[in-house]
Amino acid sequence: MKAERLGLRAGDGAIYAVLVLLCAALFLLPLLKSGNDGLTAQIVADGKTVETVALSSLEGTETRTVNGCVIVLSSDGVRVTDADCPDRLCVKTGKISRAGTAIACVPNRVVVTLRQEKNETIDGVAY
Amino acid sequence: MKRKRVLAFCAAALLLAAAVAAGVLWQKRTRVYPLTEKTSIAMDTIVGFKLYGAPTGAEAEAALGVVTSLENTISRYKEGSDVFVLNETGRVESALLPSILAQCEPLEEQSGGMFDLTVGALSTLWGFSEENAAVPAQSDIDRVKDSVDYTALQISGNTVMIGKNQQLDLGSVGKGLACDMVKQYLTSAGVKGGVVSVGGSICAFGKKNDAGDAWTVAIKHPREENHFLGYIRLKEGFLSTSGDYEQYFEQNGERYCHLLDATTGYPAASGLCSVTVVCDNGMLSDALSTVCFLLGEENSKPVLESYSAAAVFVTTDGEISTFGDLDFTKDES
Amino acid sequence: MKTKDPAKTVALLGVFGALTLALSFLENTLLPDLPLLPPGAKLGLSNIVTVFCGSLFGAPAAFALTALKALFAFVTRGATAGLMSLAGGLLSVCALWALLRQIGKTVSYLGVGVLCAAAHNLGQLLMSVCLTGSFALLAYGKYLLLFALATGTLTGLMLCVLVPRLRKSGGFSTIETKDT
Numbered sequence: 001m002k003a004e005r006l007g008l009r010a011g012d013g014a015i016y017a018v019l020v021l022l023c024a025a026l027f028l029l030p031l032l033k034s035g036n037d038g039l040t041a042q043i044v045a046d047g048k049t050v051e052t053v054a055l056s057s058l059e060g061t062e063t064r065t066v067n068g069c070v071i072v073l074s075s076d077g078v079r080v081t082d083a084d085c086p087d088r089l090c091v092k093t094g095k096i097s098r099a100g101t102a103i104a105c106v107p108n109r110v111v112v113t114l115r116q117e118k119n120e121t122i123d124g125v126a127y
Numbered sequence: 128m129k130r131k132r133v134l135a136f137c138a139a140a141l142l143l144a145a146a147v148a149a150g151v152l153w154q155k156r157t158r159v160y161p162l163t164e165k166t167s168i169a170m171d172t173i174v175g176f177k178l179y180g181a182p183t184g185a186e187a188e189a190a191l192g193v194v195t196s197l198e199n200t201i202s203r204y205k206e207g208s209d210v211f212v213l214n215e216t217g218r219v220e221s222a223l224l225p226s227i228l229a230q231c232e233p234l235e236e237q238s239g240g241m242f243d244l245t246v247g248a249l250s251t252l253w254g255f256s257e258e259n260a261a262v263p264a265q266s267d268i269d270r271v272k273d274s275v276d277y278t279a280l281q282i283s284g285n286t287v288m289i290g291k292n293q294q295l296d297l298g299s300v301g302k303g304l305a306c307d308m309v310k311q312y313l314t315s316a317g318v319k320g321g322v323v324s325v326g327g328s329i330c331a332f333g334k335k336n337d338a339g340d341a342w343t344v345a346i347k348h349p350r351e352e353n354h355f356l357g358y359i360r361l362k363e364g365f366l367s368t369s370g371d372y373e374q375y376f377e378q379n380g381e382r383y384c385h386l387l388d389a390t391t392g393y394p395a396a397s398g399l400c401s402v403t404v405v406c407d408n409g410m411l412s413d414a415l416s417t418v419c420f421l422l423g424e425e426n427s428k429p430v431l432e433s434y435s436a437a438a439v440f441v442t443t444d445g446e447i448s449t450f451g452d453l454d455f456t457k458d459e460s
Numbered sequence: 461m462k463t464k465d466p467a468k469t470v471a472l473l474g475v476f477g478a479l480t481l482a483l484s485f486l487e488n489t490l491l492p493d494l495p496l497l498p499p500g501a502k503l504g505l506s507n508i509v510t511v512f513c514g515s516l517f518g519a520p521a522a523f524a525l526t527a528l529k530a531l532f533a534f535v536t537r538g539a540t541a542g543l544m545s546l547a548g549g550l551l552s553v554c555a556l557w558a559l560l561r562q563i564g565k566t567v568s569y570l571g572v573g574v575l576c577a578a579a580h581n582l583g584q585l586l587m588s589v590c591l592t593g594s595f596a597l598l599a600y601g602k603y604l605l606l607f608a609l610a611t612g613t614l615t616g617l618m619l620c621v622l623v624p625r626l627r628k629s630g631g632f633s634t635i636e637t638k639d640t
Contacts, residue, residue: 008570009566009568009571011565011568012570012571012574015574015575016574016609019575019605023602023606044166044167047167047191097352098354098355101352102166102173102175106172109168121343122344123177124329125345125355126324126329126345126347126403127347149543150590157591
């Protein structure tokens with residue numbers, strides 16, 4: 001037997017067994033926890049944070065109406081669908097989905113910012 | 128025999144401990160200082176603060192106050208502000224305005240008058256922020272264009288006088304100027320470092336950890352919402368972007384953006400859709416981004432050089448190029 | 461470390477040291493970045509020398525080789541590389557030390573190779589978490605373990621084949637083996 005020629009022993013099998021089991025466990029572990037991109041939307045009105053919504057755990061859409069701005073949040077981004085301000089720039093901005101970007105309704109003093117909870121590597125966005 | 132074993136074990140343990148200690152010390156160098164964040168609205172735009180190592184935590188609020196009080200000097204629409212009074216009456220006494228105008232004059236000259244702070248009347252004529260913006264009549268453009276002339280400004284001491292029918296508009300330099308003043312305040316308040324955004328004009332100053340790691344600023348993509356144009360890494364500086372995607376309208380398939388060429392009376396036609404300028408002064412970075420957008424890539428280079436500034440240009444065809452000493456990485460996603 | 465032939469011992473240790481550094485250089489310069497894995501993951505060829513040295517002279521000698529390798533890494537590739545090499549090497553030598561007396565009895569060099577590889581990668585992973593302060597790096601653990609199983613098997617098999625043959629031909633009988 002090749003194993004005997006190489007001089008393999010029972011202990012080798014034990015080491016392999018333990019490591020392979022550990023490896024399998026590590027690979028299977030994430031499947032138990034829900035995937036989380038860590039993207040959150042922070043709604044600020046009149047300079048104060050009204051709410052922070054974790055987008056990645058959203059199923060479907062959620063709507064918030066703040067100071068007359070209708071904010072629609074979903075797992076892939078945020079957009080303002082309606083507002084009672086004269087220029088409606090906030091609605092025209094469309095959907096944002098990247099951390100660091102934001103939609104603002106200046107007349108209503110509402111700002112919605114997207115933030116990445118993990119690995120905040122972007123310090124600012126120039127636009 | 129046993130002693131040697133023990134000795135060896137101790138040596139190994141000691142070395143391991145030393146390695147871990149080194150690792151922990153290293154990690155302390157890279158751990159960021161306590162972070163204070165604040166987002167608010169001022170100067171009709173989003174103002175964001177990301178401050179590291181702020182002594183009391185109230186600095187962001189106070190810095191916001193610096194921005195709102197600046198409006199009392201430079202806001203075109205705020206009643207009683209220096210610019211408002213100047214535009215209404217033709218004359219104003221101002222502590223800050225003369226130096227702003229003096230700093231911008233060389234740029235107005237270098238741009239051959241394309242960049243002109245008295246462009247206010249022309250901006251109003253085009254009406255970009257209005258619901259039903261449309262291309263104005265040529266006769267109106269010609270008429271208003273003639274009133275745009277920075278050389279007609281008269282400054283003596285703290286007195287500024289503007290010509291009849293002229294309107295001063297500091298919209299193209301105001302955000303950068305706010306960044307300058309905020310940085311000055313924050314550093315004097317003892318904040319170790321941070322990034323401030325005033326309507327997209329960025330100020331990055333100080334350090335976020337003992338190691339003094341560089342800041343990363345993303346540039347918004349001029350056409351695509353779902354990813355950035357790229358990232359600039361810098362230890363210290365100011366960034367401003369001028370683009371045709373912020374305020375514009377489309378008529379007959381053509382895009383008309385809010386960056387007006389004072390010599391033609393029409394929006395800039397330089398083939399660019401975005402310029403980001405990096406510089407060691409906020410107001411200059413803001414003004415330069417407008418100037419470069421108007422001048423176009425080639426003609427911008429000598430101007431940028433004279434201010435030791437760097438820039439990222441994006442043409443309407445989507446070509447990205449940089450100029451000057453800059454750490455810029457394109458977003459590959 | 462008792463030895464019947466000090467001169468030969470010293471010479472051998474020198475050779476082992478040089479060999480370790482050469483293999484380390486080979487791994488890091490010619491095969492720097494492997495796909496899917498964090499930069500720094502290596503094949504562990506120098507471990508063959510370390511284990512063989514340990515089988516001849518015991519764990520302290522293997523430890524000395526590890527320290528030498530880490531110093532080399534520090535000098536040529538910087539502080540981070542040095543610390544990573546040290547952390548991985550130390551844990552690997554501990555694994556070797558634990559198994560050393562069992563080689564030939566309950567385990568063979570195959571098991572040693574695999575366990576040392578796994579220990580080495582674990583040490584490096586823990587050090588990288590220390591250096592960056594980011595526990596997120598632990599996610600790499602499963603890939604590193606899988607990789608270690610593969611490379612450890614490779615080096616372990618090579619050891620199973622080489623060690624008996626080297627022992628026979630290399631004239632090592634004049635050197636005291638497996639001290640304490």
